[in-house]
Amino acid sequence: MAQWQIAMIMMIGYLVVALFIGILAGRNQDKSSLEEFTTAKGNLGLFVMWFLMGGAVFSAFSFLGAPGWAFSRGAPALYIITYTAFAILPWYIIGPKIGAIGRKHNIYTVAGFLQLRYSSRLIAMIIGVIALLASIQYLATQMKGMAYIFNIMTEGRIPFWLGALLSYGIVVVYVATGGLRAAAWSDVFQGILMIIISWTVGLTIVNQLHDSVPNMFRNLTQDTPGFLQIGAEGSTMSAMAYTTTILVSTIGFLMWPHLFSKSYATKARTIKKTVLVYPLFALFLIPLLFVGFSAVNVIQSDQIGSPDEILPFLITTVLTLPGWVYGLVGAGALAAAMSTADAITHSASLEFTDGFVRNIKRDLSSKATLLIMRIGVFVIGGLAYFITVFGGQGLIALLLGAYGSIVQFAPGVYGALYSRKITAPAVITGLLAGTVTNYYFQLVTDSTPLDINPGILGLMVNIVLVIIVSSFTQGKEIPMAEEYRKVGS
Amino acid sequence: MTKQRFSKIYCLSLLVPFLLMVFPLFSIGNRETPFILGLPFSVFWVIFWIIITFLLVLFLYKMDPDKDEKEVH
Numbered sequence: 001m002a003q004w005q006i007a008m009i010m011m012i013g014y015l016v017v018a019l020f021i022g023i024l025a026g027r028n029q030d031k032s033s034l035e036e037f038t039t040a041k042g043n044l045g046l047f048v049m050w051f052l053m054g055g056a057v058f059s060a061f062s063f064l065g066a067p068g069w070a071f072s073r074g075a076p077a078l079y080i081i082t083y084t085a086f087a088i089l090p091w092y093i094i095g096p097k098i099g100a101i102g103r104k105h106n107i108y109t110v111a112g113f114l115q116l117r118y119s120s121r122l123i124a125m126i127i128g129v130i131a132l133l134a135s136i137q138y139l140a141t142q143m144k145g146m147a148y149i150f151n152i153m154t155e156g157r158i159p160f161w162l163g164a165l166l167s168y169g170i171v172v173v174y175v176a177t178g179g180l181r182a183a184a185w186s187d188v189f190q191g192i193l194m195i196i197i198s199w200t201v202g203l204t205i206v207n208q209l210h211d212s213v214p215n216m217f218r219n220l221t222q223d224t225p226g227f228l229q230i231g232a233e234g235s236t237m238s239a240m241a242y243t244t245t246i247l248v249s250t251i252g253f254l255m256w257p258h259l260f261s262k263s264y265a266t267k268a269r270t271i272k273k274t275v276l277v278y279p280l281f282a283l284f285l286i287p288l289l290f291v292g293f294s295a296v297n298v299i300q301s302d303q304i305g306s307p308d309e310i311l312p313f314l315i316t317t318v319l320t321l322p323g324w325v326y327g328l329v330g331a332g333a334l335a336a337a338m339s340t341a342d343a344i345t346h347s348a349s350l351e352f353t354d355g356f357v358r359n360i361k362r363d364l365s366s367k368a369t370l371l372i373m374r375i376g377v378f379v380i381g382g383l384a385y386f387i388t389v390f391g392g393q394g395l396i397a398l399l400l401g402a403y404g405s406i407v408q409f410a411p412g413v414y415g416a417l418y419s420r421k422i423t424a425p426a427v428i429t430g431l432l433a434g435t436v437t438n439y440y441f442q443l444v445t446d447s448t449p450l451d452i453n454p455g456i457l458g459l460m461v462n463i464v465l466v467i468i469v470s471s472f473t474q475g476k477e478i479p480m481a482e483e484y485r486k487v488g489s
Numbered sequence: 490m491t492k493q494r495f496s497k498i499y500c501l502s503l504l505v506p507f508l509l510m511v512f513p514l515f516s517i518g519n520r521e522t523p524f525i526l527g528l529p530f531s532v533f534w535v536i537f538w539i540i541i542t543f544l545l546v547l548f549l550y551k552m553d554p555d556k557d558e559k560e561v562h
Binding site for chain 1: 496499500503506507510511512513515516519520521522524527528529531532535536539540542543546547550553556557558
């Protein structure tokens with residue numbers, strides 16, 4: 001049997017198992033319950049929770065992008081494991097607090113959380129729309145990864161559109177039927193698979209190319225000095241850019257609705273234990289960085305289309321590996337992309353329904369809301385699919401802008417948790433100004449002042465405006481402000 | 490120990506390793522040599538502090554006075 005056939009059979013086998021687990025997880029649960037669909041009734045256990053949050057880290061970006069960064073940029077790739085280890089830590093303190101507020105007031109989204117605190121429908125609607133656009137962008141990236149891996153591992157026999165349709169179609173089916181619980185259990189299976197694959201395949205590649213890890217680094221520092229040092233001559237990133245990139249990823253991480261709203265899905269103790277074991281996920285990513293380092297000076301960058309192709313390129317073209325390794329890597333990359341895609345699809349549907357639709361049409365029953373969320377899963381899946389397959393420059397710019405804007409939720413969220421003084425007009429002004437600033441520096445200009453990350457520039461404008469506008473708009477007391485601040489502190 | 494005090498200790502003690510990972514303090518680790526355990530110094534530095542952070546959170550969890558957030562103030 002040819003290698004691509006073995007690979008294809010393994011990947012399709014993986015997809016069948018993933019579908020099976022997703023559907024089984026949602027079985028015997030109350031299908032008509034809004035609470036089950038949105039937060040799995042708040043009773044997910046530690047093991048599942050850990051992988052559910054971890055699924056966000058093991059994405060198509062980490063599987064294809066991390067080796068790509070290490071290969072093309074060197075030391076700056078360390079930012080990936082740094083922010084992975086640190087970004088979860090604030091959740092230990094804010095997660096239980098958000099969870100307590102959510103349980104008391106029946107909230108299951110970021111939009112709902114901010115709407116109640118600031119008594120503003122406009123905030124919820126803005127959040128709903130930004131979350132939707134940003135999620136579609138995120139999904140399109142994951143789907144490109146899935147389609148790409150299908151294509152290359154079967155040596156071009158499964159076309160791009162079919163690979164994306166197959167793998168993402170399965171995600172949409174199990175999320176729409178089983179809700180959060182299905183996404184969570186699929187993530188457990190996918191997470192374990194990815195960890196095993198990245199270590200075995202990663203270290204095999206390093207050993208085939210350089211005999212051992214120390215040898216690889218010796219070759220690398222001899223042939224390309226400065227590559228593993230940030231801001232040095234020959235380095236690809238300045239100290240300021242490195243630092244602000246870590247900052248923006250660390251602050252923005254928990255603002256992503258699919259992570260933020262997991263605070264509602266479990267108990268305080270589980271949240272804390274999840275944070276506890278989470279830095280291990282950062283360590284799991286290490287071999288993927290090593291794969292990228294190992295290819296430096298072995299592969300010339302003009303041999304591949306983009307740096308993200310380095311891992312599949314090594315496996316299919318450079319190394320002599322058996323067909324089942326093709327299949328394993330294919331399945332691992334699919335698992336990485338799917339475990340991210342399921343959580344994002346789920347939360348995008350929730351945020352848009354809760355933040356936008358429910359504020360336009362205010363008398364929805366919970367049964368109707370649930371139905372809209374289920375349909376939303378299909379609609380969002382379809383939108384992301386068409387963008388992945390057909391592209392469209394203007395649209396992609398819009399989505400990229402939204403993607404970079406998620407971190408701009410931070411002042412509103414932390415203001416809600418810890419301050420009585422922050423007001424709705426201040427949060428709206430800050431959010432919009434921060435989003436525009438980020439958009440401008442990310443997509444219009446070529447460089448930024450002092451090489452600061454555009455998201456951080458937006459955040460600085462955002463925070464200053466929130467403080468100034470809040471001091472001018474102090475008026476009637478917002479009833480929820482004091483309660484939010486007091487809960488769980 | 491009160492809950493506020495714990496939160497303060499939690500944030501401050503984890504800020505230390507974080508600051509060691511970003512500039513200006515990352516300048517200490519930002520070099521290729523010496524090699525430690527076969528890793529260039531910058532790679533070792535990042536991995537080392539992630540492991541320390543992991544142990545630090547374990548320790549903090551042990552001294553957390555209110556693991557279930559039952560207390561109401």
